[in-house]
Amino acid sequence: MNFRRFLLAITLIVALPMPALFAAADGNAASSTETAAKHGDDAHGHEGGHHGLPKNAVPLFFEYKVDVQVFDDAGEPVMKDGKPETKEKLLFAITNSMVVTWIVALGLILVAQIATKKPKLVPSGLQNFVEWIVESLIGFFEGILGAKLARETFWFFGTIFIFILFSNWFGLIPGVGTVGWAHGNPGFFHSEHLSAPLFRGVNADLNMTAAMALFFFALWIFWSLKAIGPGGFFLHIFNVKGHGFTVMGIFLLLIYIFVGVVEVVSISVRPVALMFRLYGNVFAGENILETVMALGGPYFGWLAVLPFYFLELLVGFVQALVFALLTAVFTSLMCSHHDEDHAH
Amino acid sequence: MTGSLHIGLAALGSAIGVGLVGAKAAEATGRNPGASGPILTAAIIFAALAEGVVFIAIFLGKSGM
Numbered sequence: 163m164n165f166r167r168f169l170l171a172i173t174l175i176v177a178l179p180m181p182a183l184f185a186a187a188d189g190n191a192a193s194s195t196e197t198a199a200k201h202g203d204d205a206h207g208h209e210g211g212h213h214g215l216p217k218n219a220v221p222l223f224f225e226y227k228v229d230v231q232v233f234d235d236a237g238e239p240v241m242k243d244g245k246p247e248t249k250e251k252l253l254f255a256i257t258n259s260m261v262v263t264w265i266v267a268l269g270l271i272l273v274a275q276i277a278t279k280k281p282k283l284v285p286s287g288l289q290n291f292v293e294w295i296v297e298s299l300i301g302f303f304e305g306i307l308g309a310k311l312a313r314e315t316f317w318f319f320g321t322i323f324i325f326i327l328f329s330n331w332f333g334l335i336p337g338v339g340t341v342g343w344a345h346g347n348p349g350f351f352h353s354e355h356l357s358a359p360l361f362r363g364v365n366a367d368l369n370m371t372a373a374m375a376l377f378f379f380a381l382w383i384f385w386s387l388k389a390i391g392p393g394g395f396f397l398h399i400f401n402v403k404g405h406g407f408t409v410m411g412i413f414l415l416l417i418y419i420f421v422g423v424v425e426v427v428s429i430s431v432r433p434v435a436l437m438f439r440l441y442g443n444v445f446a447g448e449n450i451l452e453t454v455m456a457l458g459g460p461y462f463g464w465l466a467v468l469p470f471y472f473l474e475l476l477v478g479f480v481q482a483l484v485f486a487l488l489t490a491v492f493t494s495l496m497c498s499h500h501d502e503d504h505a506h
Numbered sequence: 507m508t509g510s511l512h513i514g515l516a517a518l519g520s521a522i523g524v525g526l527v528g529a530k531a532a533e534a535t536g537r538n539p540g541a542s543g544p545i546l547t548a549a550i551i552f553a554a555l556a557e558g559v560v561f562i563a564i565f566l567g568k569s570g571m
Contacts, residue, residue: 431561
């Protein structure tokens with residue numbers, strides 16, 4: 163396996179998240195004022211005593227803010243004391259999800275490096291384990307993409323599966339999400355009313371899943387164009403060919419154009435669905451754990467949460483599989499048709 | 507009472523859809539275990555399509571309000 167590509171993919175994915183994109187674009191009360199949530203100003207009051215995660219990852223370090231003008235509903239600048247009113251907008255910050263992202267990525271890179279440092283012909287130990295993972299994954303993707311395409315694109319699909327799987331499982335380690343800065347209490351180790359945990363599940367942040375989905379979408383366009391060319395790309399979506407200019411032919415042409423438009427909509431929904439599926443599942447899973455933990459009370463929370471913990475282990479695996487499988491299937495839908503046409 | 511009824515309804519519908527896909531996929535695998543690979547692929551695609559309805563509902567609801 164070419165581990166330079168593995169490194170490249172991880173680096174790209176990790177560098178892509180734009181932490182303030184969704185945090186700042188969020189229109190509700192949880193926008194700029196809550197960037198101060200780690201000081202516990204209003205994050206807790208906003209949730210009204212409910213034990214739940216904040217929707218977005220909480221900025222921890224290096225908050226970079228700019229002043230932007232405030233506009234009212236009519237698009238006019240809001241004036242205050244004769245000057246245009248401004249409010250702070252978060253542009254960049256290191257959030258708790260990013261911290262976990264880097265930890266997981268670093269761990270994966272280290273394991274990959276250590277396992278392939280002295281490769282042996284008959285693998286044992288860590289090398290054996292890593293080879294087992296990689297070989298079963300590539301066999302799995304070969305079933306979907308075909309041998310050639312699978313080898314070409316495995317660096318992405320393999321990385322995405324391994325990365326999502328281990329970041330989902332990392333988010334389940336006790337301590338992730340329960341250690342951090344607490345509301346109204348400057349103590350560090352204080353699990354009640356926690357407003358800014360030090361760690362937060364990687365995919366419980368929409369920015370991360372959005373980065374992965376958009377990264378895949380760009381790659382998908384690149385692979386499709388490479389496999390079938392711009393003309394084939396167009397013809398694949400708008401399958402307008404093989405009908406004469408009879409009444410029936412023109413009628414069919416209209417239908418095919420309509421089907422093409424539907425296809426365009428379906429394709430453009432794909433990255434959105436990808437990112438929200440992963441985010442929704444992981445975020446909901448963390449919320450379930452927190453709610454059930456609170457339900458069990460101070461002494462039996464750990465017992466109440468246990469079945470859901472195993473459910474979340476399963477969900478973490480299934481969602482990693484679904485993300486990797488769906489991206490692979492989307493690629494194979496576009497790229498393998500061409501080969502089949504020629505084979506006939 | 508506040509809430510988003512349309513998202514709930516969409517979730518209900520897509521949950522039924524995903525359930526049907528899963529049931530039929532399991533049934534198909536039982537009938538023909540050799541075809542489990544293609545069945546899994548098809549099942550995941552259609553489950554994803556059924557699931558996508560919820561996201562569309564959430565977006566339309568957000569932008570419509």
